[in-house]
Amino acid sequence: MASQRRVKSANNLEKIYQCSRDIRECRLGALFMAEKEQERGYRINATDVQNTEQIQIRMIRLHLLQQNELIRGYSGGVVKREVPKIPKFPDIGMPAEKKWPKPAKNNHSIRKYTSTRSKGNSGAHRPTSPVPVLKVERVVFEKNRAVINMKMQQAESNDADVNDKNNIVDDIVYPPGVKDRRPYDIVAKYRKLAGKTTDFTAEPLDVGEDKAETTVLGLSSFAEAHSCELIFTDEEHRFDNSIYRAACGVADLGSIHLLATDSVQTATFCFFMNFDFNSEFEESSERVEAFVVDFCQAIATVLECNTNNVRMFSVGKMGKEKNKSEVNFGITTGETKKTEQLANALKSRARSGFTNDKVLERVLAKDYEYEWRTALQALRLQISDLDPTYNFDYRPDHTPNEDSRGGHAYYLPRGWYRHALRVEHKYEKDSHWLDNTNAKGEWPVAFHGTKDWAVSSIAKEGLKTTAVKTDAMRLEAIQQMGNEADRPGLYVATHCDGGASIYTEKFTVTPFPDQTETFRIVFQCRVKPEKYTVHTSPVNQGHAWRYVDPSSIRPYGILLKKEN
Numbered sequence: 001m002a003s004q005r006r007v008k009s010a011n012n013l014e015k016i017y018q019c020s021r022d023i024r025e026c027r028l029g030a031l032f033m034a035e036k037e038q039e040r041g042y043r044i045n046a047t048d049v050q051n052t053e054q055i056q057i058r059m060i061r062l063h064l065l066q067q068n069e070l071i072r073g074y075s076g077g078v079v080k081r082e083v084p085k086i087p088k089f090p091d092i093g094m095p096a097e098k099k100w101p102k103p104a105k106n107n108h109s110i111r112k113y114t115s116t117r118s119k120g121n122s123g124a125h126r127p128t129s130p131v132p133v134l135k136v137e138r139v140v141f142e143k144n145r146a147v148i149n150m151k152m153q154q155a156e157s158n159d160a161d162v163n164d165k166n167n168i169v170d171d172i173v174y175p176p177g178v179k180d181r182r183p184y185d186i187v188a189k190y191r192k193l194a195g196k197t198t199d200f201t202a203e204p205l206d207v208g209e210d211k212a213e214t215t216v217l218g219l220s221s222f223a224e225a226h227s228c229e230l231i232f233t234d235e236e237h238r239f240d241n242s243i244y245r246a247a248c249g250v251a252d253l254g255s256i257h258l259l260a261t262d263s264v265q266t267a268t269f270c271f272f273m274n275f276d277f278n279s280e281f282e283e284s285s286e287r288v289e290a291f292v293v294d295f296c297q298a299i300a301t302v303l304e305c306n307t308n309n310v311r312m313f314s315v316g317k318m319g320k321e322k323n324k325s326e327v328n329f330g331i332t333t334g335e336t337k338k339t340e341q342l343a344n345a346l347k348s349r350a351r352s353g354f355t356n357d358k359v360l361e362r363v364l365a366k367d368y369e370y371e372w373r374t375a376l377q378a379l380r381l382q383i384s385d386l387d388p389t390y391n392f393d394y395r396p397d398h399t400p401n402e403d404s405r406g407g408h409a410y411y412l413p414r415g416w417y418r419h420a421l422r423v424e425h426k427y428e429k430d431s432h433w434l435d436n437t438n439a440k441g442e443w444p445v446a447f448h449g450t451k452d453w454a455v456s457s458i459a460k461e462g463l464k465t466t467a468v469k470t471d472a473m474r475l476e477a478i479q480q481m482g483n484e485a486d487r488p489g490l491y492v493a494t495h496c497d498g499g500a501s502i503y504t505e506k507f508t509v510t511p512f513p514d515q516t517e518t519f520r521i522v523f524q525c526r527v528k529p530e531k532y533t534v535h536t537s538p539v540n541q542g543h544a545w546r547y548v549d550p551s552s553i554r555p556y557g558i559l560l561k562k563e564n
Contacts, residue, residue, distance in 0.1 A: 015065075015069045016066055016069045016070060019062050019063075019065055019066035019069065020066070022058075022062050022089075023059055023062050023063065023066070025089060026055050026056075026058055026059035026062065026089070027059070028094065029055045029089065029090075029092060029094055030052070030055055030056065030059070030133075032092060032094045032095075033048060033051060033052045033055065033092060036048060048092075049300065049304055049305060049306055050090075050301065051090040051092050052306065052307070053297050053300055053301070053306070053307045054087050054088075054089075054090050055089070055090065055092075056133060056307060057087055057293060057297055058086055058087050058088075058089060060135070060293055061083055061084055061085075061086045061087075062086060064083045064286070065083045065086065068083065084290055084294070133308065134150050134151070134248050134249075134296075134307070134308045134311060135150065135151060136148060136149070136150055136288075136289045136292050136293075137149045137150065137151035139285040139288045139289065141283050142316075144277060144278065144316055144317035145277070145314060145315070145316030145317065146277075146281065146288050146314060146315050146316060147313070147314045148288065148292055148312050148313060148314060148315070150249075150292070150311050150312065151249075171198055172184060172185065172188045172198045172199075172200070173198065173199040173200060173201055173202070174200055174201075175200050175201055175204065175512065176201075177512075177513040178510075178513060179513070180510060183205065183217055183509060183510065184200055184205065186216065186217060186220045186230065187205060187213050187216060187217065189232045190212075190213065190216045190232060190381075190383070192232075193232050193234055193383045194383050204511060204512075205509070205511045207509050207511045207517055208562075209395070209416075209417040209519070209560045209561060209562050210391070210393065210417045210560075212386055212388070212419065214509060214519065214560060215386065215419045215521075215558055215560060216230075216381070217507065217509055218507050218519060218521040218558070218560060219379065219381060219521075219558070221505070221507035222259075222260075222379075222450050222505065222507070222521060223259070223378075223379040225450075225451070225505050226259050226260070226374070226376070227374055227376075228251070228259065228376050228377060228378055228379050229377070229378050229379070230378070230379050230381060231378045231379070231380050231381070232380075232381055232382070232383075233380055233381070233382050234382065234383070235382070236382070236384075238254075238425075238426050238427070239252065239253070239254025239255075239423065239426040239427055239554070242254030242255035243255055243258070243334040243550050243551055246258050246259075246264045246334060246376060247264060247308065247309060247332045247333050247334045248308050248311075248332075249311070249332070249376060249377045249378070250376070250377065250378050250379075250380050251264075251376050251378070251379045251380070252379070252380045252381075252382075252385070253381070253385050253421050253555060254423075254426065254554070254555070255550070256379065256523060256555055257448045257490065257492075257523060257525065257550070257553050257555060258376075258490075258550055259376055259379060260448060260449065260450050260451060260523070261490060261491075263336065263488065263490060263550065264332065264334065264336075264374070264376050265332070265336050265339060265372050265373070265374060266311070266330035266331065266332040266339070266372070266373050266374070267330060267331045267332075267339050267340065267342070267343035267370045267371075267372060268313070268328065268329070268330040268370055268371050268372070268373055269328070269329055269330070269331075269343075269346070269368055269370050270326050270327070270328050270368070271326065271327045271329070271350070271363050271364075271368065272318055272324060272325070272326055272363070272364040272366070273324070273325050273326070273327055273362045273363050273364065274323060274324065274362040274363075274364065275323065275324075275325055275362055276317075276322070276323045276324075276325070277315065277316055277317040277325045278317070280325070281315075288315065291315065292312045292315075294359045295310075295312060295327065295329070295359055295360075296310040296311070296312060296329070297359075298354075298357050298359040298360045299329070299331075299346065299360070301357070302346065302349060302354065302357070302360070303331070303342050303345055303346060305331075305333070305342055309331055309332055309333055309342070310329060310330075310331055311329060311330050311332065312327065312328070312329040313328040313329060313330065314327075314328045315327045315328070324364075330373070331343050331346065334550060335487070335488075335550070336488045337487050337488060343370050346370075347367070347368055347369075347370065350363065350365065350366065350367075350368050351365060351366070351367055352365055353365030384422055385421055385422055386419055386420070386421065386422065387420045387421060387422035387423075387424075388419075388420065389420070390418075390420035390557075391417070391418055391419055391420050392417075392418040392420070392557075393417055393418075394412055394413050394414050394415060394416045394417065394418065394559075395414075395415055395416070395417060399412055399414050400412060401414065404438055405436060405438065405442060405443070405444050405445045405526075406438060406442040406443050406444040406445075406526075406529055407438050407442070407444070407529070408444035408445075408529070409494070410444065410445045411494055411495045411496070411542060413447065413496035413497070413522070413524065413559055414497070415497070415561060416496060416522070416559040416560065416561045417559065417560050417561070418524060418557040418558070418559050419557065419558045419559075419560065420556065420557050421555060421556050421557060421558065423554070423556050427554070433526055433528075433554065434526060434556060443526035443527055443528055443529060443554070444526065444527055444529055445524065445525070445526060445527075446492035446493060446494060446500075446525050446526075446527045446545055446553075447492060447493045447494075447495070447496045447499060447500035447501075447522050447523065447524060447525065447559075448491075448492050448493075448500055448522065448523040448525055448553070448555070449493075449500040449501070449502065449503030449504045449522060449523075450503070450504045450505050450521050450522070450523070451503050451504065451505050471488065471489045471491075471546075472537070472538065473489065473491075473533070473535045473537065473538075473544070473546050474486070474489060476533070476535060477489060477533040477535070477546050480533040480534070481533050484548065485533055485546070485548060487548040488548070489546040489547065489548055490546070490547045490548070490550060490553060491544050491545070491546055491547075492525055492527055492532075492544070492545050492547070492553060493539050493542060493543070493544055493545075494539075494542035494543045494544075494545065495539065495541045495542035496522055496524075496559065497541065498539065498540040498541030498542065499539040499540070499541055499542050499544070500522045500523075501520060501522055501561075502539070502540065504520045504521060504522055505520075505521075506518050506519070506520055506563060507519055507520075507521065517562060518562070518563040519560055519561065519562050519563065520560070520561050520563065521558060521559065521560055522558075522559040522561075523555045523557070523558060523559070524555065524556060524557035524558070524559055525553050525554055525555045525556065526553075526554045526556055527545060527547065527552060527553050527554070528547075528549070528552035528553075531547060531549060531552045532545040532546055532547050532552070533545070533546045534546075
């Protein structure tokens with residue numbers, strides 16, 4: 001008996017080790033495909049999309065299999081969960097593993113690998129951009145319904161809760177007499193990551209135009225105004241795929257201008273399907289998760305888009321109908337026009353049904369409508385996103401009115417204080433965009449407010465299948481640029497005061513019960529030259545520049561100004 005147990009245990013261990021090797025191969029494959037996608041840009045390659053999805057599905061199911069074997073091998077438990085068929089690793093032309101840099105000893109994080117394209121660059125370390133993946137974080141069962149929370153994670157992450165721990169602080173000491181504790185709760189999370197005390201009696205709230213904690217409170221107020229939550233992370237991330245991460249529901253300081261204009265929108269559908277919710281899932285989170293993965297992959301395959309563009313919100317019983325369920329999900333990309341194209345394509349396909357897909361064949365064929373909703377759920381902030389080395393004070397009287405950047409006039413934001421963002425090495429392909437010598441490759445300076453401007457939303461008027469945004473300068477932009485400008489626009493201003501400052505929301509800070517201070521916040525950006533149209537409206541001073549490519553705007557500073 002003992003020898004049989006040893007043999008069985010050895011077999012379990014070998015299966016566990018094999019799962020680990022296969023999972024590592026999937027991580028390398030995901031990294032390889034992400035690099036191909038960055039090089040390809042916005043052009044869609046159906047084969048690459050399918051291969052990426054197959055790798056993601058394979059990795060998820062290998063994790064489930066590995067967990068089953070761990071339970072069998074170490075606790076002798078009986079596992080009832082069945083793992084769906086694991087797809088093969090696709091032929092993606094990835095170099096042999098020996099060509100990849102070896103990980104540090106006892107550290108299997110994929111972030112330790114660096115892109116082969118970085119060779120020959122400056123000696124500065126440039127970590128490979130993390131690969132964002134939408135995964136099911138939590139399934140909550142209600143009566144005849146399961147609510148699904150899908151959260152963006154890095155492909156190499158095994159711990160879905162690591163960032164949640166950064167956003168829980170339970171040792172805060174509040175000043176006496178404070179009624180509104182929310183600002184202290186927010187700053188406490190920031191201090192926790194920075195390794196500082198959360199005792200606000202010993203170290204009071206740091207309030208002022210030149211104070212980082214005030215900047216954090218401004219970002220929190222800004223996120224809240226746009227139905228988002230400010231979350232803190234210690235996970236390194238780059239800004240060269242910020243637009244892609246925003247489509248997964250999480251903005252960062254590289255895509256914060258999209259949050260300001262609610263530019264990232266989700267086209268939401270409710271599909272009716274032929275199955276009974278209760279008997280299909282039996283309140284099993286694993287079954288729901290497997291269904292979510294298969295459903296999202298099936299929709300992405302039909303549309304020839306990435307699985308991360310599809311997110312499920314809930315699945316539940318369809319009213320009093322027998323053996324009928326409804327699935328609520330959405331489609332999101334980094335561009336509203338592209339999202340609309342995918343949504344219309346899906347609507348067209350759904351009219352005749354999906355007879356060639358094992359998952360979608362249960363969808364009732366009908367003319368489904370879709371509605372628009374804001375896609376972004378959180379604004380993510382890392383401590384190192386702020387770079388005080390490059391902070392700048394524009395408040396002194398001797399500050400000049402004008403300079404030049406990228407061969408264009410740069411109108412300095414007199415009276416404001418800049419909190420610099422750490423953008424060095426955050427964008428892999430560019431190295432000169434932030435220069436200040438007016439050399440080739442340098443981008444001009446412009447400013448972006450914290451609320452929508454020159455753009456009127458029609459989402460609240462009941463329009464379901466048309467673009468969410470219509471902007472006042474669109475026709476004028478088409479006259480200047482042609483059909484390339486016939487897309488939803490993003491606006492920046494050449495001047496801060498009289499330009500972007502008009503389109504900002506005020507936020508207040510109460511450091512003491514009898515003291516309240518009010519501030520405004522503006523984003524200082526570099527913008528890609530020759531990719532915009534010029535307009536004299538809707539600003540009071542200078543010009544407004546209209547862009548259609550969100551990646552042509554790169555925030556590099558947060559400006560604060562106290563209201564008198």
